[in-house]
Amino acid sequence: MKKIITPLEQKIINELVAGEFVEISGLIYGARDAAHKILFEMLKSKKNLPFDLRNQTIYYVGPTPAPPGKIIGSCGPTTSSRMDRYTPDLLRAGLKGMIGKGIRSDDVRKAIVKYGAVYFITYGGCGAYLSQFVKKSEAIAFCELGPEAIYRMVVENFPAIVGIDSKGRGIYSF
Amino acid sequence: MKLCDTIWQIEMRMIKEREIIEKVYLAIEKASFSLEPHIRKLIYDARRMEKSIYGKEVLNAIVENIKIAEEKKIPLCQDTGMVVLFFEIGSGTKIEFERFKSLQELVDFAVKSAYTDFYLRKSVVSVPDRKNTMDNTPSILWCESIPGDSIRFSVLIKGxxxxxTSRLKMFLPSTEPDEIVEFVADCVKKAGANPCPPVFIGIGMGGTAEKAMYLSKKALVDIGRKKRFDMAYLEKKIISRLNQLGIGPGGLGGTFTCLDARIRTFPTHIAGFPVAVSISCWAHRMHQGII
Known part of the structure; x- marks a missing residue:
């Protein structure tokens, strides 16, 4: 089990191999469909984003609300391919890591290689289990979108598998 | 009194709004935090038998997830779905509407209350402007009329x-069962890791296009329940075909791609043969009740 720290360093990214089990600790950003659409449009119109994308990792998640006194609710990965149309632009803007589930388009794979990034997958439908690795969470932008807001999260030993590495090798065989 | 008038004298069983709301509310709670025993057993058995390293690791996480969800009361999955309700209303019942104007309004109140009280995710947006309705309503309500003086319902929390990954295909009337098996296999193959395998499959055969789709969804609530003798062979064939695909738990390779499949049928037109496939993730969250 390889332990890795976010924000990701290029040297660490380059060493990751598809299929490798990892534990992620550090800062990540939760964002899914609606947030991606807005980020993409902001990039296109050269507006300032609500957070600096450079070297950051985005987790495709829309958590359930945190009950009083709890850090977060259930927070497993959503289907990554819905973000594919926005991903190459986000990678060009400096995004380095993504966490989700399922295959990515060929364009995304190429962009991962071009910008030296990495795509992780984690356990689908395991939101209760994965919530145990989240130590902090707050909505930082687009709160009007409810579960689709952008969340700043701190995770500790968050389990994942390298889905597509920086050489473009993938874990899914079909 | 004339004999033909006596039929109107049957006493109807009156059902209060509150009885329905409470049962639906509790069914949503139950389904969101725990799996039914037969679903759980299929998952546990798969974990015991799965040979692939990745597949086993995924099933370990799933089993751990089920445990944590129940113990700490955290929803099994962050996608707490749209609520699909199948109501079978006994012809000898009458709902006493007081505060609500329709069954849809009434069950939506139960949905809204459950999603607020149990901190479930509100995932429903308006169409086409995609504004979150902020209370997970409306639910998808289907009503059928059945004989008897009770109301039966199934709640499906559909992620x-x-x-x-749902699909519908209008087959030719001459289609052989093997072509259906291959169609289902193609659906599951194209779906890959996205529907969170190992999956459960509902298949609707016959009727019209929308009827087939409806049957496929309703077949999902048959999982672990009554098996139709005449369909058992085809269901078994589908399950074993799907488990040859190698997709495996989490789509990471392995034996267990599908844990169970159910078929519902309806007569169709001489010119056609609609077949629909509905897929449920391993976290097949449902609950049934009788009022």
Whole structure:
């Protein structure tokens, strides 16, 4: 089990191999469909984003609300391919890591290689289990979108598998 | 009194709004935090038998997830879905509407209350402007009329990772069962990791296009329940075909791609043969009740 720290360093990214089990600790950003659409449009119109994308990792998640006194609710990965149309632009803007589930388009794979990034997958439908690795969470932008807001999260030993590495090798065989 | 008038004298069983709301509310709670025993057993058995390293690791996480969800009361999955309700209303019942104007309004109140009180995710947006309705309503309500003086209902918490992989195909009347098996296999293959395998499959055969789709969804609530003798062979064939695909738990390779499949049928037109496939993730969240 390889332990890795976010924000990701290029040297660490380059060493990751598809299929490798990892534990992620550090800062990540939760964002899914609606947030991606807005980020993409902001990039296109050269507006300032609500957070600096450079070297950051985005987790495709829309958590359930945190009950009083709890850090977060259930927070497993959503289907990554819905973000594919926005991903190459986000990678060009400096995004380095993504966490989700399922295959990515060929364009995304190429962009991962071009910008030296990495795509992780984690356990689908395991939101209760994965919530145990989240130590902090707050909505930082687009709160009007409810579960689709952008969340700043701190995770500790968050389990994942390298889905597509920086050489473009993938874990899914079909 | 004339004999033909006596039929109107049957006493109807009156059902209060509150009885329905409470049962639906509790069914949503139950389904969101725990799996039914037969679903759980299929998952546990798969974990015991799965040979692939990745597949086993995924099933370990799933089993751990089930445990944590129940113990700490955290929803099994962050996608707490759209609520699909199948109501079978006994012809000898009458709902006493007071505060609500329709059954839809009434069950939506139960949905809204459950999603607020149990901190479930509100995932429903308006169409086409996609504004979140902020209380997970409306629910998808289906009503059928059945004989008897009770109301039976099934609640299905339907996540969209799997819902997005649903498919319908209008086959030729001459289609052989093997072509159906291959169609289902193609659906599951194309879906890959997205519907969170190992999956459960509902298949609707016959009727019209929308009827087949409806049957496929309703077949999902048969999982672990009554098996139709005449369909058992085809169901078994489908399950074993799907488990040859190698997709495996989490789509990471392995034996267990599908844990169970159910078929519902309806007569169709001489010119056609609609077949629909609905897929549910391993977290097949449902609950049934009788009022």
């Amino acid at each position: 969209f990772g799997s819902e997005n």
